[in-house]
Amino acid sequence: MNKKKRTGLVLLTLIILVIAVLFLVLIFSIYLSGSDKRKCTVGFISTGNSEEVGWNGTHIRGIREVCKEMDVRLLVKENIKEYTGECIKAAEELLSEGSEMMILNSYGYEAELADFIAEHPEISFYVNNSEAIAGSNVSTYFVRMYQVRYLSGIIAGMKTETNKIGYVAAMSNNEVNRGINAFTLGVKKINPEAQVVVAWTESWDNAEVEKAAVHRLVEEHNIDVVSYHQNQSYTIEAAEEEGIYSIGYHQAFDNFSEKCLTSVVGNWDSVYREILREYQKGNGNKTGHYWFGLEENAVCLTEYSEEVTPEIQAQVNEAANQIRRGKDVFFGEIRDTEGKIRCNANESISDKVLIEESDWFVDGVIFLNKDEEGKRE
Numbered sequence: 001m002n003k004k005k006r007t008g009l010v011l012l013t014l015i016i017l018v019i020a021v022l023f024l025v026l027i028f029s030i031y032l033s034g035s036d037k038r039k040c041t042v043g044f045i046s047t048g049n050s051e052e053v054g055w056n057g058t059h060i061r062g063i064r065e066v067c068k069e070m071d072v073r074l075l076v077k078e079n080i081k082e083y084t085g086e087c088i089k090a091a092e093e094l095l096s097e098g099s100e101m102m103i104l105n106s107y108g109y110e111a112e113l114a115d116f117i118a119e120h121p122e123i124s125f126y127v128n129n130s131e132a133i134a135g136s137n138v139s140t141y142f143v144r145m146y147q148v149r150y151l152s153g154i155i156a157g158m159k160t161e162t163n164k165i166g167y168v169a170a171m172s173n174n175e176v177n178r179g180i181n182a183f184t185l186g187v188k189k190i191n192p193e194a195q196v197v198v199a200w201t202e203s204w205d206n207a208e209v210e211k212a213a214v215h216r217l218v219e220e221h222n223i224d225v226v227s228y229h230q231n232q233s234y235t236i237e238a239a240e241e242e243g244i245y246s247i248g249y250h251q252a253f254d255n256f257s258e259k260c261l262t263s264v265v266g267n268w269d270s271v272y273r274e275i276l277r278e279y280q281k282g283n284g285n286k287t288g289h290y291w292f293g294l295e296e297n298a299v300c301l302t303e304y305s306e307e308v309t310p311e312i313q314a315q316v317n318e319a320a321n322q323i324r325r326g327k328d329v330f331f332g333e334i335r336d337t338e339g340k341i342r343c344n345a346n347e348s349i350s351d352k353v354l355i356e357e358s359d360w361f362v363d364g365v366i367f368l369n370k371d372e373e374g375k376r377e
Contacts, residue, residue, distance in 0.1 A: 049078040059128075205230065205232055249264050
C-alpha cells in the first residue's frame, strides 16, 4: 500500500471514530436528559379532592394524567383549605418529600405562602388564576374561559323566551366578572333585548345558597336559562327542579335532562402539559403568565344536548372561528352598566386590563338585589 492510500485510510478511520464518539455523546445526553425528567417531582396543592365532579376534581385528574404520560413523580395534597395555615404545612411537607416545583390550585394560596416562596428561590411555583406575579420563581396560569363563556352566552340568548337569563356567581373578582361580561356579550350579540341577572353566593361551594339563588331568579325575574360560576353543579340541579334550561361548568354532565344544554370547560391536561414541558426544558417561570384559549384547545364547550339546534350550533361555530382568527370577545365598542365606553370600535381590551382590571360590568348585566351592583370580593 502506498503512502497516499495509507494516509487516506487513517483519515477515514479517524472520521469514523469521531462520528462514533459524537453519536455516543448524543445518545448519552438523551439518556441523561430522560433520566432528569423521570426524577422530576411535582407538588400539587388543592382546596378539594379528586373525587369531586367540579373544579378540584378536573384539575387533579388533569395533572395526574399528564404526570403519568410524562413519567413525572406527582405528590398531591388534597382538601387544603385557604387562609387556615394548612397551606404552609402542605408546602413544607412537599418540600421535604422532594418537590422541585409546586402548583398551587387556588389564587388564595399565594398570599399565605409569600414568605415561603421568597425563602425558596430554587423551587418553581405556579399559581392558578393569580392576578399578579409575586417573584422571579412564580408564574400564574389559567385558561381563557371567557371565550367559551361568550359562546355559551350565544346559546342562552337564542334559547331564552323571557329575555331574562340567570347567572349564579360565587364572588366578584376579576375572573368571575370577566366571565359574566363575556357571557353577557354573547347573549347580547344574538339577542340585544335580553338581560343577565347575577346572583352572588359569596362561596364557591354551598348547595343550599346556590339552589335558593336559582329559585329566587325564577320567582323574581322569570329567568328561563341559567348558568353559573361555582365549584359544583348545584345550579343545574335547581334548574332541573324548575324545568328551565341550564349551562354547566367544569365538565360534561350526562345525569341531567336535555335541558342541560352544554358545559363550559377547561382542558387542564393541555395546560399542565405545557407547563411541565417548559419546566423540563429548564425554562421554569420564564413565562410570567400562561393564558391558553381556543387556539390551543385549552377551552371548549362539551357535547350539546338535543335542545341545541343546528341553527344555534352554526352561530356558535362562526363566533368560535372569529375568535380563532384574532377577533377576540372583548373587541369593538363595549359600554358598561353606566353607559361608559370601556372599549372603542375596532379596538380590543388588552390582556393586562382583562386580568387585572375587570372590576366593572357590561351593559345588560343586572343584579338579583340592587345593592349588590358592583360588589367586590
